Amino acid sequence: MANGQKSLRHGRVGYSTYHCCPTALSRKPVAMAAAHAASASLDFLPETNRWRNPMTFFLNRPQRVLTALAFIALPGLCSAERIVLSTEDQARLGIVSQALDAAGSQSGMRVPAVVIPSPDTPSILQSRYAGVLQRWHQTGGAQLEAGDIVATLNSAELAQTQQQWLDASVELANQQAKFKRDRELFSEGIISRQRLEHTQRAYQQARFKREATYNQLQLAGFDTKALEALRDGQGKPGDYPLIAQQPGQLNRHFIRIGDQVAAGQTVATITSTQALWLRATVSAPLADGLALGQTLQATTGSQHTSLMLVSKNHQLNDDTQRVEVLARFTEATDLRPGQSLSLVLSSVHSGVRVPASAVTHSGSITSIYLRNNEGFEKRDVQLTPLGADYLATDTLAPGDIVAVEGTAQLKGITLGLGGGE
Numbered sequence: 001m002a003n004g005q006k007s008l009r010h011g012r013v014g015y016s017t018y019h020c021c022p023t024a025l026s027r028k029p030v031a032m033a034a035a036h037a038a039s040a041s042l043d044f045l046p047e048t049n050r051w052r053n054p055m056t057f058f059l060n061r062p063q064r065v066l067t068a069l070a071f072i073a074l075p076g077l078c079s080a081e082r083i084v085l086s087t088e089d090q091a092r093l094g095i096v097s098q099a100l101d102a103a104g105s106q107s108g109m110r111v112p113a114v115v116i117p118s119p120d121t122p123s124i125l126q127s128r129y130a131g132v133l134q135r136w137h138q139t140g141g142a143q144l145e146a147g148d149i150v151a152t153l154n155s156a157e158l159a160q161t162q163q164q165w166l167d168a169s170v171e172l173a174n175q176q177a178k179f180k181r182d183r184e185l186f187s188e189g190i191i192s193r194q195r196l197e198h199t200q201r202a203y204q205q206a207r208f209k210r211e212a213t214y215n216q217l218q219l220a221g222f223d224t225k226a227l228e229a230l231r232d233g234q235g236k237p238g239d240y241p242l243i244a245q246q247p248g249q250l251n252r253h254f255i256r257i258g259d260q261v262a263a264g265q266t267v268a269t270i271t272s273t274q275a276l277w278l279r280a281t282v283s284a285p286l287a288d289g290l291a292l293g294q295t296l297q298a299t300t301g302s303q304h305t306s307l308m309l310v311s312k313n314h315q316l317n318d319d320t321q322r323v324e325v326l327a328r329f330t331e332a333t334d335l336r337p338g339q340s341l342s343l344v345l346s347s348v349h350s351g352v353r354v355p356a357s358a359v360t361h362s363g364s365i366t367s368i369y370l371r372n373n374e375g376f377e378k379r380d381v382q383l384t385p386l387g388a389d390y391l392a393t394d395t396l397a398p399g400d401i402v403a404v405e406g407t408a409q410l411k412g413i414t415l416g417l418g419g420g421e
Helices: 001-007 029-039 062-074 085-094 156-187 193-219 222-231 282-287 407-415
Strands: 043-045 051-052 081-084 096-099 109-117 124-126 131-136 151-155 240-243 248-252 267-272 276-282 293-298 303-312 323-329 340-345 352-354 361-362 367-373 375-380 384-386 389-392 401-405
Touching: 001 340, 131 156, 156 193, 156 222, 222 240, 267 375, 267 389, 276 282, 276 340, 293 323, 361 407, 375 407, 401 407
Parallel strands: none
Antiparallel strands: 043 051, 081 375, 096 401, 109 276, 109 340, 124 267, 131 151, 151 240, 248 267, 276 323, 293 303, 293 340, 303 323, 352 389, 361 367, 367 375, 367 401, 384 389
């Protein structure tokens, strides 16, 4: 009993026994001191000639005195959900408040991402056939238009395809003439239908063979004008051009004239600021919270750029067990392919961003302390993780003011001084 009375004289007994409920507030001080002595050990500190309650270490002496006096002198200070505290008392207790803002596209978890050319546009120039680089027609960094010739290569394999196309063109012309003649002969009754059908099949086969080789040359960059030049003997056998398929800036790879180039090797790329995408890999739970068409933000330093989510795979990568997402820039940017930056994964649901420092936990219950004219009101809320913070989709609105520092003191007041979790 002596220890309890000592603690009472120094304003510490209320810290663990005065609870914000009618039953606790109706107890007599002596009974409360006895209960305190039975439930919490008090250490005597000879150097200060004071008794210390282990539950009060996180408050300095002025804060402990203020809190104890508030409960002893003002028994109606708080109810089950309300805490009456003046602005001056809040400052003395170290309680800091902050207004909530709407959870926009810049609120959320940040994941590393990389800028890539749009997969919807042909931005990579690759060799169709193995061969030798003959000539660069453009310098690195040049601004190109669609249809500009970038380089010329020569391939022995392509020379064979060109010869096949020439042979097929001659054969088609011959079979076409035969088919025309036999149709006339058949109409005059000179030849049989069987003879006409045989000539027709030969013509169709010749046309198919010519179309097949024509398509191969088209893939190598030959247009109608180039094929006519080849047919007239004006082009060099085996030569074929690499042609820009879109406007943009040329990025040449380090390939010298005379170097061997493998089939399918990238010779150059074209960067267009109007056709840049962003690629990132995220965990499956994060991917589930994203929706196609959603507006996202990319950040690099102080620069923020808007994007739209255009692709989200549903299959996990075998090695990383993550999901690949692609977003398209919705505005012109000076970013470059290969550049790294952060993608902000905002929630598809609208709501309010709640700082993590404003949230207290009691088991599975999450609560915040909402400021009002009299002090604070404790409010239990349903929250969803949003990066380092939380998202509240109801019960809170932008502009609501909550405590972001000193929530431990507020929680201690609602539970009772020195009360447990």
